[in-house]
Amino acid sequence: MTSLALRMKESPIGVFDSGVGGLTVVKSLRRRLPNEQIIYLGDTARLPYGTRSPATVERYAIQTASFLESLNIKMLVIACNTASAVAHGTLRAMYPSMPTLGVIQPGAKQAVRASKSGRIGVIGTEATVSSGAYAKAIAGFNPSAEVVSQACPLFVALAEEGWAEHEAATRLIADRYLEPFRGGRVDTLVLGCTHYPILRDVIADVVGPDVVLIDSGDAVAEEAAILLAASEQLRTSLEPCEDQFFVTDAAGRFRRVAELFLGAALERFETVEL
Amino acid sequence: MTSLALRMKESPIGVFDSGVGGLTVVKSLRRRLPNEQIIYLGDTARLPYGTRSPATVERYAIQTASFLESLNIKMLVIACNTASAVAHGTLRAMYPSMPTLGVIQPGAKQAVRASKSGRIGVIGTEATVSSGAYAKAIAGFNPSAEVVSQACPLFVALAEEGWAEHEAATRLIADRYLEPFRGGRVDTLVLGCTHYPILRDVIADVVGPDVVLIDSGDAVAEEAAILLAASEQLRTSLEPCEDQFFVTDAAGRFRRVAELFLGAALERFETVEL
Numbered sequence: 088m089t090s091l092a093l094r095m096k097e098s099p100i101g102v103f104d105s106g107v108g109g110l111t112v113v114k115s116l117r118r119r120l121p122n123e124q125i126i127y128l129g130d131t132a133r134l135p136y137g138t139r140s141p142a143t144v145e146r147y148a149i150q151t152a153s154f155l156e157s158l159n160i161k162m163l164v165i166a167c168n169t170a171s172a173v174a175h176g177t178l179r180a181m182y183p184s185m186p187t188l189g190v191i192q193p194g195a196k197q198a199v200r201a202s203k204s205g206r207i208g209v210i211g212t213e214a215t216v217s218s219g220a221y222a223k224a225i226a227g228f229n230p231s232a233e234v235v236s237q238a239c240p241l242f243v244a245l246a247e248e249g250w251a252e253h254e255a256a257t258r259l260i261a262d263r264y265l266e267p268f269r270g271g272r273v274d275t276l277v278l279g280c281t282h283y284p285i286l287r288d289v290i291a292d293v294v295g296p297d298v299v300l301i302d303s304g305d306a307v308a309e310e311a312a313i314l315l316a317a318s319e320q321l322r323t324s325l326e327p328c329e330d331q332f333f334v335t336d337a338a339g340r341f342r343r344v345a346e347l348f349l350g351a352a353l354e355r356f357e358t359v360e361l
Numbered sequence: 362m363t364s365l366a367l368r369m370k371e372s373p374i375g376v377f378d379s380g381v382g383g384l385t386v387v388k389s390l391r392r393r394l395p396n397e398q399i400i401y402l403g404d405t406a407r408l409p410y411g412t413r414s415p416a417t418v419e420r421y422a423i424q425t426a427s428f429l430e431s432l433n434i435k436m437l438v439i440a441c442n443t444a445s446a447v448a449h450g451t452l453r454a455m456y457p458s459m460p461t462l463g464v465i466q467p468g469a470k471q472a473v474r475a476s477k478s479g480r481i482g483v484i485g486t487e488a489t490v491s492s493g494a495y496a497k498a499i500a501g502f503n504p505s506a507e508v509v510s511q512a513c514p515l516f517v518a519l520a521e522e523g524w525a526e527h528e529a530a531t532r533l534i535a536d537r538y539l540e541p542f543r544g545g546r547v548d549t550l551v552l553g554c555t556h557y558p559i560l561r562d563v564i565a566d567v568v569g570p571d572v573v574l575i576d577s578g579d580a581v582a583e584e585a586a587i588l589l590a591a592s593e594q595l596r597t598s599l600e601p602c603e604d605q606f607f608v609t610d611a612a613g614r615f616r617r618v619a620e621l622f623l624g625a626a627l628e629r630f631e632t633v634e635l
Contacts, residue, residue: 132417133407140610143406213614244518256533263530336414340487 096320099124099331100311101155102164105134105147107247107341108281109166110348112190113330115304116164119312122321124328126158130361132336135243136169137212148174149181150361154333156182161320164307165189168211168279172220186314193310194277194303195224201299202275205232208268208298210290211279213238221279235273239264239280246285249347257286261293268294277301285348331355370594373398373605374585375429376438379408379421381521381615382555383440384622386464387604389578390438393586396595398602400432404635406610409517410443411486422448423455424635428607430456435594438581439463442485442553446494460588467584468551468577469498475573476549479506482542482572484564485553487512495553509547513538513554520559523621531560535567542568551575559622605629 100120102113106129113125130136130151136144148170152163163178163185165171171189179187198207209221216238225232241260250257268276276298278284284302291300315321322328331354334341338358345353374394376387380403387399404410404425410418422444426437437452437459439445445463453461472481483495490512499506515534524531542550550572552558558576565574589595596602605628608615612632619627 132413134412138408138611138614139406143610240522241515241518241524244515248514250515256530256537259530259533336417337412340412 095161096322097324098159098161099126100162100164101126101128101152101158101160102166103128103130103148103151103155103170104167104281105130105136105170107344107348108243110345111281111284111302112164112166112304112307114349115302115308116311119305119308120315120321123315124322125330126155126160127330127332128155128359129332129334129341131334131341132361135212136167137214139169139214141173144169144173145177148178152178152181154359154361156185161185162311162315163187164311166281166304166307168215168220168281168303169218172215172218186318188307188310188314190281190303190307191220191224191279193306194279194301195221196228197306197309198275198277198301199225199228199232201301202232204274205229206273206275207232207234208273208276209234209236209279210239210242210264210276210283211236212243213240215279221277235267237264237267239283242280242286243282246282246348247344251286251289257289258293261286261289265290265293268298271297273298275299275301278303329354331357333357333359335359335361369435370596371598372433372435373400374436374438375400375402375426375432375434376440377402377404377422377425377429377444378441378555379404379410379444381618381622382517384619385555385558385576386438386440386578386581388623389576389582390585393579393582394589394595397589398596399604400429400434401604401606402429402633403606403608403615405608405615406635409486410441411488413443413488415447418443418447419451422452426452426455428633428635430459435459436585436589437461438585440555440578440581442489442494442555442577443492446489446492460592462581462584462588464555464577464581465494465498465553467580468553468575469495470502471580471583472549472551472575473499473502473506475575476506478548479503480547480549481506481508482547482550483508483510483553484513484516484538484550484557485510486517487514489553495551509541511538511541513557516554516560517556520556520622521618523559525560525563531563532567535560535563539564539567542572545571547572549573549575552577603628605631607631607633609633609635
């Protein structure tokens, strides 16, 4: 093994999102790959990506990915559904030798595997739902699957408020948004926004025990683990390593909400300009 | 009167916000000044301003104001609480000969006038509340006023969803956010975010008939009318004129939500790059 290949094993995984949402993906990666180092970039100066045009999101994704790539990462995870839908192909073409994962393909694949009836629900932001990206990805794995989608715009604000539990309003809003998935109409539901794992318990409660919830963060972490193992790129050093977090603006607000999403305090944390 | 002064009377009023919220201010301006022409810029490519740092918001405000100024406006209205709090002074200094109004001073002034007890409530985004801009402005008009503030982050999403009426969740969320203003603790409440007039009925219902609601949009429209009249700059032509709307991104989404905020269809509507 060359020294370059050895060095690459020790390199971090780069993860980006428009804000705090992608921290639920970091949480999944930490759970599945506890020995890896992660560098996270939250492009808070330009969030949310979900209401931007595709051309704008692609431009932002290229800038954020370039920043992470300059830090010598061995893998890129697009922890943002909008950027995954719009810019995954472009980023893969820009960095042909670096594995680049979005959240949509792994989430769609796990949903198709989990569904017995082939009737799959997808919830996400307005942008993700209207892009049809999950429906397309699911069709790629099972052309006869039926996909029912629902945008849940209030879920992002509810998650950032930390109003997940014991909050009657959250339950009422979930009741309303998740109506299309009740009564056996789907057997699998994709949490197609990185904020939604924060509301997982209330979502599970509303759709009931017969609907399997697919967390795209868990799905991409599984995919990352498989890829790194197959290419012998898993970090082997037993030295502990600290993750590193960057934002492009409003660091105070990010830090406040971050602990809720990550389930832990931020370690090294800086603001950068892209 | 010179031909320049004549031409200026016929010039439009420029209004900007980060997105659709400022359209409630346009609605107020249309009601108060129906003969004026309005040019609106929604900086949707970079919304929301409310989670950005002050330096970033100032930079954006300068760019949006410059765009409007290049269209030969006679008055600039900053229809965004965050930009008013952060950039009003800078914009006034940039354009010393053009009247430049923010929403905070007029809202604070009307609140002080309306309040008998001197106990005034303010609701707004996290950024507006934590800036303390209303509290400072209110203290400028009445140093002994007591100000109680509450951030209501979910109200923006509720307004954009159009979940104002007949929605139990909206009522529960309002009950929770507005708790500090009930039971006679304030006699006046400032709607310190341009989205909130959409939720006016439910807010009024929760705080009760003894609390006067101050709509900053109405307050700035009143101020604009007084200023234009005093400087003999009211439009006198009886030719009908069409308002004009610009956004910097995601025009489709803007148009969809816009009618709800404006209470009318958009007339001339374009996307521009700043």
